[in-house]
Amino acid sequence: MHKILNVALIAHDKKKDTLVSFCIAYESILAKYGLYATGTTGKRIMAETNLDIHRLASGPLGGDQQIGSLIVNKDIDLVIFLRDPLTAQAHEPDIQALIRLCDVYSVPIATNLASAEIFIKALNDGELNWRLD
Numbered sequence: 001m002h003k004i005l006n007v008a009l010i011a012h013d014k015k016k017d018t019l020v021s022f023c024i025a026y027e028s029i030l031a032k033y034g035l036y037a038t039g040t041t042g043k044r045i046m047a048e049t050n051l052d053i054h055r056l057a058s059g060p061l062g063g064d065q066q067i068g069s070l071i072v073n074k075d076i077d078l079v080i081f082l083r084d085p086l087t088a089q090a091h092e093p094d095i096q097a098l099i100r101l102c103d104v105y106s107v108p109i110a111t112n113l114a115s116a117e118i119f120i121k122a123l124n125d126g127e128l129n130w131r132l133d
């Protein structure tokens, strides 16, 4: 299908600092994978790391749906989506649709830092390499 695993990185505004810190901490691991992000998240990560990111539209402008489309095409192998559970989002239906597609296609999705740390270690240990066939 594809030669490297692809990771989607997304964070709501109040979680962007956390995701940037995560990307700095795990930069050497993340650098080995194809990276996709919603617009503002990708801009922040690229400004604060040396990671190369395929940036999509901003979440509220359809970026979550673009990630969803990549999932349907089997081009995303892991989603790290640090959601803000305490702030209403105008594009909540898009967020739910993205999470639903992860379930439809069995794509692992971490929605908080604790699970993101476990998943990135699993990725680095080759636990997701079965997705490469």
Ligand SMILES: O=C(CO)COP(=O)(O)O
Pocket: 010, 011, 012, 013, 037, 038, 039, 040, 041, 042, 057, 058, 059, 060, 063, 064, 095
């Ligand atoms: O809103 C988002 C995800 O639902 C993230 O979008 P941005 O990365 O453009 O802020």
